[in-house]
Amino acid sequence: MAxxxxxxxxxxxxxxDSAVCLSIAFHKEQRDIYPVxxxxxxxxxxxxxxxxxxxxxxxxxxxxVKALEFIRIKNLFDQLVSSSSLTDSTKKIPDxxxxxxxxxxxxxxxxGRNIIFLACMAAYAEEIEAGKIYIGVNAxxxxxxxxxxxxxxxxxxxxxxxxxxxxxxxxxxxxxLTKAEIVKEGLKYNAPIKYTWSCYRGGAVPCxxxxxxxxxxxxxxxxGIKDPALEEINND
Amino acid sequence: MAxxxxxxxxxxxxxxDSAVCLSIAFHKEQRDIYPVxxxxxxxxxxxxxxxxxxxxxxxxxxxxVKALEFIRIKNLFDQLVSSSSLTDSTKKIPDxxxxxxxxxxxxxxxxGRNIIFLACMAAYAEEIEAGKIYIGVNAxxxxxxxxxxxxxxxxxxxxxxxxxxxxxxxxxxxxxLTKAEIVKEGLKYNAPIKYTWSCYRGGAVPCxxxxxxxxxxxxxxxxGIKDPALEEINND
Numbered sequence: 419m420a421x422x423x424x425x426x427x428x429x430x431x432x433x434x435d436s437a438v439c440l441s442i443a444f445h446k447e448q449r450d451i452y453p454v455x456x457x458x459x460x461x462x463x464x465x466x467x468x469x470x471x472x473x474x475x476x477x478x479x480x481x482x483v484k485a486l487e488f489i490r491i492k493n494l495f496d497q498l499v500s501s502s503s504l505t506d507s508t509k510k511i512p513d514x515x516x517x518x519x520x521x522x523x524x525x526x527x528x529x530g531r532n533i534i535f536l537a538c539m540a541a542y543a544e545e546i547e548a549g550k551i552y553i554g555v556n557a558x559x560x561x562x563x564x565x566x567x568x569x570x571x572x573x574x575x576x577x578x579x580x581x582x583x584x585x586x587x588x589x590x591x592x593x594x595l596t597k598a599e600i601v602k603e604g605l606k607y608n609a610p611i612k613y614t615w616s617c618y619r620g621g622a623v624p625c626x627x628x629x630x631x632x633x634x635x636x637x638x639x640x641x642g643i644k645d646p647a648l649e650e651i652n653n654d
Numbered sequence: 655m656a657x658x659x660x661x662x663x664x665x666x667x668x669x670x671d672s673a674v675c676l677s678i679a680f681h682k683e684q685r686d687i688y689p690v691x692x693x694x695x696x697x698x699x700x701x702x703x704x705x706x707x708x709x710x711x712x713x714x715x716x717x718x719v720k721a722l723e724f725i726r727i728k729n730l731f732d733q734l735v736s737s738s739s740l741t742d743s744t745k746k747i748p749d750x751x752x753x754x755x756x757x758x759x760x761x762x763x764x765x766g767r768n769i770i771f772l773a774c775m776a777a778y779a780e781e782i783e784a785g786k787i788y789i790g791v792n793a794x795x796x797x798x799x800x801x802x803x804x805x806x807x808x809x810x811x812x813x814x815x816x817x818x819x820x821x822x823x824x825x826x827x828x829x830x831l832t833k834a835e836i837v838k839e840g841l842k843y844n845a846p847i848k849y850t851w852s853c854y855r856g857g858a859v860p861c862x863x864x865x866x867x868x869x870x871x872x873x874x875x876x877x878g879i880k881d882p883a884l885e886e887i888n889n890d
Contacts, residue, residue: 487733494727498777523819530777533817537773541734541766565817573816576809581769581801583759 423584424449425548427539430473430486431455432465433616434634435592437472438600439554441609442591444476444483451476451483452546456535458528459492459505462620468613475610489538495528502528504618511618514632524561524629526618532565533574536588540578543586551578552589559597559636561629568593597637605643612646623651659820660685661784663775666709666722667691668701669852670870671828673708674836675790677845678827680712680719687712687719688782692771694764695728695741698856704849711846725774731764738764740854747854750868760797760865762854768801769810772824776814779822787814788825795833795872797865804829833873841879848882859887 428443430436430453443451455469469486476483495505503509503525512525532555539551555566564570575588592600604611616634617624624631624647638645664679666672666689679687691705705722712719731741739745739761748761768791775787791802800806811824828836840847852870853860860867860883874881 489730489733491727491730494725494730494774495777497723497725498774499781501781527819529780529818530773533773533776533813534770537766537769538730538734540769541731544765545735545737564819567816570813570816573809573812577769577806577813580803580806580809582765583763583800 423547423549425452425546426450426550426552427452427454427543427546427548428552429454429535429539429554430469431554432468432470432472432614433554433630434604434611434614434637435554435556435600436469437611437614438604438607438609439552439591440472440476441604441607443550443552443589444480445607447550449482452487452542452548453483454487454489454539454542456538457488457490457492458495458531458534460528460620461504461507461511462615462618464620465615468615471613472610475613487542491534491538494534499529502526504528511628513627514629521562523563526561526629527563530565532563532570536574536578540582540586543578544582544584547584549585550587550589552591554592555590556592556595556597556600558595559600559633561633596640597633598640601637601641601643612650614647616647624648659783659785661688661782662686662786662788663688663690663779663782663784664788665690665771665775665790666705667790668704668706668708668850669790669866670840670847670850670873671790671792671836672705673847673850674840674843674845675788675828676708676712677840677843679786679788679825680716681843683786685718688723688778688784689719689721690723690725690775690778692774693724693726693728694731694767694770696764696856697740697743697747698851698854700856701851704851707849708846711849723778727770727774730770735765738762740764747864749863750865758798759800762797762865763799766801768799768806772810772814776818776822779814780818780820783820785821786823786825788827790828791826792828792831792833792836794830795836795869797869832876833869834876837873837877837879848886850883852883860884 618628709722854864
């Protein structure tokens with residue numbers, strides 16, 4: 419029973435950061451890995467298919483990686499949250515600007531998202547006896563969302579451990595990395611970057627101007643590497 | 655905008671403690687009160703109807719009390735949690751025994767329940783600009799659930815405040831009270847105790863032997879008061 423608690427949950431969104439996070443977990447953890455993804459009504463719901471492709475990449479390498487647990491909570495978010503441009507298609511998704519400079523929280527912030535995700539993963543961890551939960555949050559090259567900050571993660575870690583029957587550790591290997599460093603970690607751990615999707619607008623091809631596209635492009639540029647996902651699209 | 659943040663959310667389950675909690679909030683808070691209830695697949699789902707009756711009691715007194723926001727997350731709990739006798743009708747709900755004496759967590763514990771409830775209420779608080787969230791948890795005459803302990807509440811309070819855009823306070827007026835004291839608080843604040851339901855078994859009448867029935871009976875006995883809900887049933 420105690421041994422089984424070394425199972426690991428990894429939050430996989432379909433984006434770059436979580437794919438790198440899963441690749442790190444795959445290399446560092448010895449026991450079973452349970453990837454989890456959420457459909458909460460995000461406009462770029464196509465990221466869920468990318469999450470599945472990323473997970474499948476690792477499942478092809480080892481049966482230690484379990485099938486993606488896909489959790490649908492769109493109805494819940496519809497009921498609770500109406501203010502986010504990331505879930506309300508009548509709102510405009512803004513182009514990128516340097517939020518960190520003026521402490522503005524962009525309209526793409528989904529209130530309670532990471533709190534609810536982590537709460538769900540805590541319940542799931544209790545069931546599958548996972549002692550570790552990986553989440554690819556980043557507080558350096560990010561949009562300024564409050565639920566990506568170290569203080570939030572630390573408090574949530576404590577809440578989860580105190581509120582359940584055995585300790586669970588939140589592992590955030592990307593928390594203090596630049597986007598360029600995340601790209602390099604991805605290459606180091608053979609993350610299937612070409613399968614990932616970041617664009618908030620969720621169109622046929624990445625828009626190139628939203629927050630998520632801009633931060634991603636900045637990372638690849640600073641790392642001196644071409645984005646394999648864009649290469650893939652250009653080759654189509 | 656700042657003024658609106660004095661709105662209040664109250665978790666109302668339909669049981670004794672949350673009815674007392676709502677009556678305290680009703681008397682102490684000046685601004686609007688948003689009651690929230692969850693259907694998560696609990697076997698005593700009839701408590702949801704009791705929650706509605708309790709809320710209606712206060713709505714008849716003031717339009718400050720909003721209609722019960724009823725959140726259905728049974729599918730989510732079905733997917734995440736299979737180990738609890740409170741949500742799995744193939745399991746046996748145990749009769750009461752003094753859990754605190756041997757540190758056992760009873761099978762009625764639903765992993766992640768209060769973490770998920772509070773996470774959802776944090777998202778909702780962000781939307782309706784509520785700066786306070788009342789929850790009637792109790793760590794004295796209780797079943798030993800880890801997500802009712804002060805350390806959990808404190809950590810969750812910090813996680814919610816760090817992870818959202820403005821501070822939200824978790825108010826737990828019953829945390830350090832005995833069940834008898836909770837009963838007395840209920841009388842003091844005119845809580846509609848007769849409308850409440852506590853029995854985990856959710857039958858036509860309270861079983862009288864489950865944890866929740868026993869703790870409730872203990873409270874009324876120690877307070878020297880007859881339970882108005884049982885009086886109501888006996889008068890039918």
